[in-house]
Amino acid sequence: MTPSVAEIRDLFRTKGLRLTRQRETLYQALAESKSHPTAEELLQIVRRLDPGLSLATVYNTLEAFSASGLCRRLACARGIGACRYDADLHDHVHLVTSDGRVMDLPIDLGEKVLSRLGPDVLDEIEARTGIRLGAASVQFVAP
Numbered sequence: 250m251t252p253s254v255a256e257i258r259d260l261f262r263t264k265g266l267r268l269t270r271q272r273e274t275l276y277q278a279l280a281e282s283k284s285h286p287t288a289e290e291l292l293q294i295v296r297r298l299d300p301g302l303s304l305a306t307v308y309n310t311l312e313a314f315s316a317s318g319l320c321r322r323l324a325c326a327r328g329i330g331a332c333r334y335d336a337d338l339h340d341h342v343h344l345v346t347s348d349g350r351v352m353d354l355p356i357d358l359g360e361k362v363l364s365r366l367g368p369d370v371l372d373e374i375e376a377r378t379g380i381r382l383g384a385a386s387v388q389f390v391a392p
């Protein structure tokens with residue numbers, strides 16, 4: 250997924266987030282990445298484009314993206330610094346490898362998994378927890 254500059258502008262406007270050159274660079278890199286990068290990994294990807302970027306800026310920007318719904322922060326087992334981020338907001342299924350990489354399942358296989366959850370299960374989760382669900386996020390983890 251490689252969003253155009255116009256698409257990025259629209260997206261930021263829709264989410265009510267100010268678009269700066271750094272944010273555009275970081276969002277573009279995150280959207281193009283298939284690896285669900287951590288802040289540190291994303292910094293390595295964009296450092297060539299913007300050598301002045303700091304890890305703190307990347308981290309704060311990713312948190313702002315997550316808070317405004319521009320990307321998802323994936324559940325992180327090893328502390329917030331190791332969190333991975335995903336700009337793909339469609340419901341899809343992740344596979345976490347034993348060395349900590351996160352891959353997307355092929356779309357058709359992910360749809361098969363998610364279709365088995367069914368609206369009745371999602372309704373029951375909402376009813377029993379009292380928490381309204383925004384999206385389904387399923388991951389399988391290798392030992």
Ligand SMILES: [Zn+2]
Binds near residue numbers: 285335337341343353
């Ligand atoms: Zn993903």
